[in-house]
Amino acid sequence: MKFTPTVLTEEEERLRDDVREFLAAELPPDFRPGLGMGAGANREFSKKLAARGWLGMAVPKEYGGQARTAVDRFIVTEELLSRGAPLGAHFVADRQTAPTIMKFGTEEQRRYFVPKITAGELAFSLGMSEPDSGSDLSSVRTAGTKVEGGWLLNGTKVWTSGAHQNDYFAVLCRTSPFDGDRHNGLSQLIVDLRAEGVTVNPIPFLDGGHHFNEVVLKDVFVPDDRVLGELGSGWMQVTSELAYERSGPDRFLSTFGLLKYFLAEHEPSSLSSEQQRVVGQITARYWTIRQLSLSIARTIDEGGAPAIEAALVKDIGTKFEQQTIALIRDVVDIELDPHQGSMFELLLAEATLSGPSFTLRGGTTEVLRSVASKGLAK
Amino acid sequence: MNQDQSAIASALRAILADHSTQESVIAAEGPGFAEEAWKVLGEGGFASISIPESAGGSGGDLADACVVLHEVGRAAAAVPFAEHTLLAGWALAEAGRALPEGVSTMSTRSSESLSVTAADGGAVLDGVLTRVPWASNAAQIVVLADLDGAAQLIVVPTASVTIEPGRNVALESRDLVRFDKVSVPADAMVAAPASVTAEALELRAALSRAALISGALERVTEVTVRYTAEREQFGRPIARFQAVQRHLVRIAEQSVSAQMAVDAAATNAVTGLDFFDIASAKIVASEAAGIVSAASHQAHGAIGMTKEYELGQLTRRLWSWRDECGSEASWSRRLGAHLAEEGADALWPRITTGLAPERRNEKVAGR
Ligand SMILES: Cc1cc2nc3c(=O)[nH]c(=O)nc-3n(C[C@H](O)[C@H](O)[C@H](O)COP(=O)(O)OP(=O)(O)OC[C@H]3O[C@@H](n4cnc5c(N)ncnc54)[C@H](O)[C@@H]3O)c2cc1C
Numbered sequence: 217m218k219f220t221p222t223v224l225t226e227e228e229e230r231l232r233d234d235v236r237e238f239l240a241a242e243l244p245p246d247f248r249p250g251l252g253m254g255a256g257a258n259r260e261f262s263k264k265l266a267a268r269g270w271l272g273m274a275v276p277k278e279y280g281g282q283a284r285t286a287v288d289r290f291i292v293t294e295e296l297l298s299r300g301a302p303l304g305a306h307f308v309a310d311r312q313t314a315p316t317i318m319k320f321g322t323e324e325q326r327r328y329f330v331p332k333i334t335a336g337e338l339a340f341s342l343g344m345s346e347p348d349s350g351s352d353l354s355s356v357r358t359a360g361t362k363v364e365g366g367w368l369l370n371g372t373k374v375w376t377s378g379a380h381q382n383d384y385f386a387v388l389c390r391t392s393p394f395d396g397d398r399h400n401g402l403s404q405l406i407v408d409l410r411a412e413g414v415t416v417n418p419i420p421f422l423d424g425g426h427h428f429n430e431v432v433l434k435d436v437f438v439p440d441d442r443v444l445g446e447l448g449s450g451w452m453q454v455t456s457e458l459a460y461e462r463s464g465p466d467r468f469l470s471t472f473g474l475l476k477y478f479l480a481e482h483e484p485s486s487l488s489s490e491q492q493r494v495v496g497q498i499t500a501r502y503w504t505i506r507q508l509s510l511s512i513a514r515t516i517d518e519g520g521a522p523a524i525e526a527a528l529v530k531d532i533g534t535k536f537e538q539q540t541i542a543l544i545r546d547v548v549d550i551e552l553d554p555h556q557g558s559m560f561e562l563l564l565a566e567a568t569l570s571g572p573s574f575t576l577r578g579g580t581t582e583v584l585r586s587v588a589s590k591g592l593a594k
Numbered sequence: 595m596n597q598d599q600s601a602i603a604s605a606l607r608a609i610l611a612d613h614s615t616q617e618s619v620i621a622a623e624g625p626g627f628a629e630e631a632w633k634v635l636g637e638g639g640f641a642s643i644s645i646p647e648s649a650g651g652s653g654g655d656l657a658d659a660c661v662v663l664h665e666v667g668r669a670a671a672a673v674p675f676a677e678h679t680l681l682a683g684w685a686l687a688e689a690g691r692a693l694p695e696g697v698s699t700m701s702t703r704s705s706e707s708l709s710v711t712a713a714d715g716g717a718v719l720d721g722v723l724t725r726v727p728w729a730s731n732a733a734q735i736v737v738l739a740d741l742d743g744a745a746q747l748i749v750v751p752t753a754s755v756t757i758e759p760g761r762n763v764a765l766e767s768r769d770l771v772r773f774d775k776v777s778v779p780a781d782a783m784v785a786a787p788a789s790v791t792a793e794a795l796e797l798r799a800a801l802s803r804a805a806l807i808s809g810a811l812e813r814v815t816e817v818t819v820r821y822t823a824e825r826e827q828f829g830r831p832i833a834r835f836q837a838v839q840r841h842l843v844r845i846a847e848q849s850v851s852a853q854m855a856v857d858a859a860a861t862n863a864v865t866g867l868d869f870f871d872i873a874s875a876k877i878v879a880s881e882a883a884g885i886v887s888a889a890s891h892q893a894h895g896a897i898g899m900t901k902e903y904e905l906g907q908l909t910r911r912l913w914s915w916r917d918e919c920g921s922e923a924s925w926s927r928r929l930g931a932h933l934a935e936e937g938a939d940a941l942w943p944r945i946t947t948g949l950a951p952e953r954r955n956e957k958v959a960g961r
Contacts, residue, residue: 349827350895350896351827351832351895352827352828352829375896419900420901420902421899421900422899422900422901422906422910423763424765424901545917545921545923546921546922546923547923549917549920549921549923549924550917551725551768551918552762552763552913552914552917553760553762553763553768554761555760555761556760565763568763568913569763569910569913572887572888572891572898572899573891573896575892576891576895576896576899577896580895581892582835582837582892585837586837
């Protein structure tokens with residue numbers, strides 16, 4: 217296991233400046249920031265990013281991308297996250313769906329979906345978890361039955377973030393019976409969330425908001441050409457997808473707004489020594505974790521596949537996001553109110569309520585640790 | 595727990611099982627107050643435990659009241675027992691007054707931002723009180739204030755103040771109250787006896803939150819143990835995985851620690867409030883609240899993040915109560931300053947005073 221520190225090139229630094237300038241113009245001073253991936257969805261904002269060429273950056277130009285690097289995407293993403301920008305409409309498609317379709321999809325799927333994703337026109341959700349399949353993802357029961365020209369899909373997905381706002385979701389399901397190895401016979405189907413037989417039921421989130429859903433699939437017809445990649449390769453595709461998901465800036469910057477608004481709302485001379493200590497402690501760790509995460513993006517650009525490192529960084533990053541909440545809370549002494557208070561206070565309440573999910577979504581800490589520890593043992 | 599306390603606990607647990615169901619806890623989030631549960635507690639005589647019978651209460655002591663709070667915390671019931679009974683009811687009873695009709699509340703912060711001046715034999719109150727629990731649901735707010743050098747308890751009807759509703763993250767009422775030159779007549783005031791001080795109120799309030807936390811922690815432990823035994827992944831209950839077992843152990847350790855601290859502090863408080871005890875109990879309970887919330891959510895996976903599931907009703911309370919009446923950080927600082935002043939030689943002896951001997955005897959005698 218090796219993490220090599222990396223330096224941004226001049227060109228990469230220029231990209232950063234451009235993004236900062238763009239955000240300064242697009243996000244007004246009274247803009248209400250969100251927390252990381254949980255920030256709001258705003259299709260207009262996503263389209264503006266697309267217009268600058270900042271969605272699907274690593275996708276080849278002929279599919280609407282910019283043929284840029286994972287590091288470039290990292291830079292854009294960390295700038296957006298550090299401002300709490302509303303990236304909910306494009307985040308999953310940009311991070312996950314577009315690369316998956318590029319890697320495994322048919323040529324027709326690439327031409328149909330990817331340009332629309334890079335234009336900010338199509339939003340995707342992930343249809344992996346089910347009531348009885350969480351960490352043990354290969355036990356999914358949603359199943360497709362072969363019919364003329366396609367598949368009839370039946371089953372129930374849960375925790376599907378954004379299904380009520382998005383256009384499609386990639387559904388992991390069983391397309392051939394169990395043959396002794398549970399990892400065989402699974403496929404990913406691209407399902408239109410507005411198709412007949414699809415019912416999206418909200419599951420109220422802990423803070424009372426509408427974030428994720430139950431999606432019930434009843435005899436949903438999915439044409440053959442919407443099988444993502446190869447029939448029966450779903451497990452391999454999904455697990456390689458999780459590697460994209462793991463270690464990016466979205467895994468350590470969710471609570472950055474807390475530190476920023478804490479500083480913004482306190483006179484420097486009014487900080488107690490404890491407050492100063494916490495600010496220093498957190499900042500030093502941001503600096504370190506960011507470099508770990510960035511070095512993974514660089515390794516990917518150099519052709520590496522740092523899956524174990526990515527799992528480790530996700531674990532470090534998401535735990536740190538939670539610790540940040542605890543450390544800052546320790547030096548402020550306020551009672552939380554979800555509806556009123558300064559920006560900092562509102563963010564602290566929001567972070568407290570959504571914080572537990574940081575170490576759940578995208579694979580729990582426990583399961584990641586077992587991935588990482590197996591890797592360490594090698 | 596002595597026999598009386600066990601009887602209180604089991605009777606209350608049965609009542610709250612019927613009147614503080616998951617559905618009613620969610621329903622109470624609208625008004626910020628569980629009116630039905632509060633009514634039932636009143637009818638059963640539980641709402642005035644620790645207030646002497648001579649003042650219209652059901653009798654009992656502060657430790658008995660902490661048993662009530664423990665059960666209220668377990669059941670996630672949004673009822674004003676701490677403010678109504680432990681603060682307002684107690685203060686008035688000490689001054690020889692009976693509790694007025696309806697919900698009473700009391701703020702421990704009145705000296706901060708409220709000016710009280712004498713006028714026409716009564717008084718005029720001007721200023722603001724922040725984060726007053728249950729103000730929107732109360733009939734009156736009891737204020738402890740200094741009037742011409744003498745401490746007074748003043749009963750102010752909520753009809754005469756302006757209330758801007760606020761909530762904690764469990765959506766219980768925590769309101770801003772504006773006193774806009776509110777006049778109260780002489781009979782709304784009574785001289786506060788020496789026992790009723792701002793410090794005493796603050797300690798009682800902190801103890802109340804520690805007791806609520808201990809109840810919620812106990813319930814979170816049960817819910818998490820049950821869920822992880824039922825939930826299967828990879829073909830077996832997740833409780834069989836070492837990583838999950840670690841969460842369970844952590845939760846249980848924290849929960850029993852908080853329980854112990856609260857129990858000792860409450861029992862000792864029966865014969866006199868003690869700063870060290872109550873600060874320690876609040877520190878240990880508040881810290882446990884954070885650790886247990888995190889571990890229990892982790893052990894539950896996504897189901898715990900839903901509004902309807904019981905866990906969130908408890909963890910949102912833990913996240914609220916750990917800050918209310920002083921967070922562990924603020925009590926730690928105060929306790930640290932206090933210990934520094936007492937000197938190094940006093941440290942070990944103080945630590946080894948768990949349940950104070952004279953009080954332990956009573957507790958044993960009570961069994
Ligand atoms: C905010 C949020 C958004 C989400 N969005 C989506 C989405 O859009 N699409 C989607 O498909 N899913 C989504 N999820 C679901 C997420 O991927 C799952 O929560 C996660 O995979 C864990 O599954 P589970 O919740 O069923 O927990 P379980 O798998 O039941 O786990 C419960 C506990 O048991 C532990 N455990 C389980 N197996 C083992 C083991 N072998 N060893 C050690 N410990 C173990 C876990 O680590 C955890 O602590 C979302 C979740 C959250 C919280």
